[in-house]
Amino acid sequence: MSTPASLEQLIEALRCLPGVGPKSATRMAYYLLQRDRPGANLLANALDTALQVVGHCQLCNTFSEQPVCPMCASGNRDSSLLCVVEMPTDMMMMEQTHAFEGMYFVLMGRLSPLDGVGPKEIGLEKLLKRAQDGLVKEVVLATNYTVEGEATAHYISEMLAKHGLKLTRIARGMPMGGEIEHVDSGTLAQAMMERRKVL
Amino acid sequence: MASGKVSTSIFKQDNQPVYVLHSYPFKETSLVVELFTRDFGRVAAVAKGARRPRSAMRGMLQSFQPLLGAWSGKLELKTLHSLEWYAGLLMLQGEALMCGFYMNELLLRLLAREDAHEMLFDDYGLTLKALAAAPSDSANILRRFELRLLQQLGYAVPLTHNIKDEAVLADAQYFYVPEMGPVSLQHDYQENGVQLSGKTLLDMDKDDYADVQTQQQSKQLMRLLISHYLGDKPLHTRQLLMDLQDL
Ligand SMILES: [Zn+2]
Numbered sequence: 001m002s003t004p005a006s007l008e009q010l011i012e013a014l015r016c017l018p019g020v021g022p023k024s025a026t027r028m029a030y031y032l033l034q035r036d037r038p039g040a041n042l043l044a045n046a047l048d049t050a051l052q053v054v055g056h057c058q059l060c061n062t063f064s065e066q067p068v069c070p071m072c073a074s075g076n077r078d079s080s081l082l083c084v085v086e087m088p089t090d091m092m093m094m095e096q097t098h099a100f101e102g103m104y105f106v107l108m109g110r111l112s113p114l115d116g117v118g119p120k121e122i123g124l125e126k127l128l129k130r131a132q133d134g135l136v137k138e139v140v141l142a143t144n145y146t147v148e149g150e151a152t153a154h155y156i157s158e159m160l161a162k163h164g165l166k167l168t169r170i171a172r173g174m175p176m177g178g179e180i181e182h183v184d185s186g187t188l189a190q191a192m193m194e195r196r197k198v199l
Numbered sequence: 200m201a202s203g204k205v206s207t208s209i210f211k212q213d214n215q216p217v218y219v220l221h222s223y224p225f226k227e228t229s230l231v232v233e234l235f236t237r238d239f240g241r242v243a244a245v246a247k248g249a250r251r252p253r254s255a256m257r258g259m260l261q262s263f264q265p266l267l268g269a270w271s272g273k274l275e276l277k278t279l280h281s282l283e284w285y286a287g288l289l290m291l292q293g294e295a296l297m298c299g300f301y302m303n304e305l306l307l308r309l310l311a312r313e314d315a316h317e318m319l320f321d322d323y324g325l326t327l328k329a330l331a332a333a334p335s336d337s338a339n340i341l342r343r344f345e346l347r348l349l350q351q352l353g354y355a356v357p358l359t360h361n362i363k364d365e366a367v368l369a370d371a372q373y374f375y376v377p378e379m380g381p382v383s384l385q386h387d388y389q390e391n392g393v394q395l396s397g398k399t400l401l402d403m404d405k406d407d408y409a410d411v412q413t414q415q416q417s418k419q420l421m422r423l424l425i426s427h428y429l430g431d432k433p434l435h436t437r438q439l440l441m442d443l444q445d446l
Contacts, residue, residue, distance in 0.1 A: 147291075
């Protein structure tokens with residue numbers, strides 16, 4: 001039995017998803033066509049619409065249907081503070097804390113030196129322009145505390161160094177309610193190294 | 200070397216000093232981790248489920264940290280069972296961190312799989328420590344590492360004698376040709392090499408990078424030699440270091 005050409009194409013198309021190999025792609029395609037045709041239709045339409053209407057916010061670079069996303073357009077954020085995060089999910093997490101009232105910039109990725117993901121591959125030029133709007137006074141580097149996130153934070157701080165901006169990095173250390181007995185050694189070692197003065 | 204003993208135990212390794220060089224996604228939730236191990240050289244192993252949010256291994260998969268690893272398997276791709284903290288935490292920041300990525304890329308490109316280089320492993324750890332302690336000295340620290348890397352991989356980098364086996368003279372000029380070594384300037388090998396003073400070669404042999412000319416010329420020499428052994432594919436990290444300098 002040979003696979004029909006259009007089914008072959010669907011399987012091939014599904015493989016563009018991260019972590020999806022030929023086997024998973026085949027399973028997904030069979031499922032969509034055999035078990036859930038309405039679901040497949042919904043998926044096709046949603047994908048088509050999203051591709052047409054979703055772009056990037058001119059200010060924060062996150063996904064947006066408008067040129068400027070609702071949060072950036074709201075006017076009730078502190079425009080002297082700019083928090084740089086890797087992904088839209090990071091921005092959502094930060095928002096849930098209600099601890100930050102400034103603006104965001106979403107890189108949509110991070111530098112990954114060993115994979116050839118450099119400054120041109122993520123939105124760094126856009127960030128350079130964004131940070132120089134004349135209103136931003138402090139840039140908060142809230143990239144991940146992974147080696148790639150650290151590399152990204154370093155690159156951005158070098159990039160913005162000569163533009164008269166205050167640069168800060170989110171702190172790390174003991175988690176909220178953290179008991180020393182149960183915290184992992186890496187976090188604990190970090191907390192010791194970056195201990196702060198109490199008195 | 201840890202090879203040679205034929206027993207079933209060679210398929211399972213515990214408490215091995217390792218560094219994570221790199222990792223990349225594998226299947227839906229796993230990672231392939233490229234390890235630099237002390238006793239087995241470069242080992243690739245699958246960390247199953249390591250991309251799940253609550254994976255115990257997730258936080259351990261950070262490069263530049265001395266770790267203890269356990270893995271098993273007899274094929275090229277092993278199964279990683281655990282990684283634990285070992286020795287102190289290393290804080291590589293800023294330029295030192297970028298240098299660390301560069302070292303990792305060199306090792307990934309130049310180390311053959313499962314070919315043990317214990318001394319190189321120890322050198323790597325010491326170099327990371329030196330970078331963390333004195334990031335402003337990173338250029339010289341890298342030169343030492345590059346030279347030792349090539350030497351320990353078995354590439355001859357003659358510094359004290361020219362190709363005629365005559366002692367290199369500090370105040371003479373030489374042309375350094377990969378695979379051969381220093382030749383006098385009148386020779387015909389000039390198409391692929393760098394010109395440098397004898398002092399640079401002797402300084403490098405003595406591990407003395409204090410002189411500015413030695414710093415510049417040793418940089419050119421190591422760049423030539425590393426490109427020679429790497430082949431045509433450029434290093435990603437070198438581009439990033441150049442981008443950083445252009446800011
Ligand atoms: Zn926005």
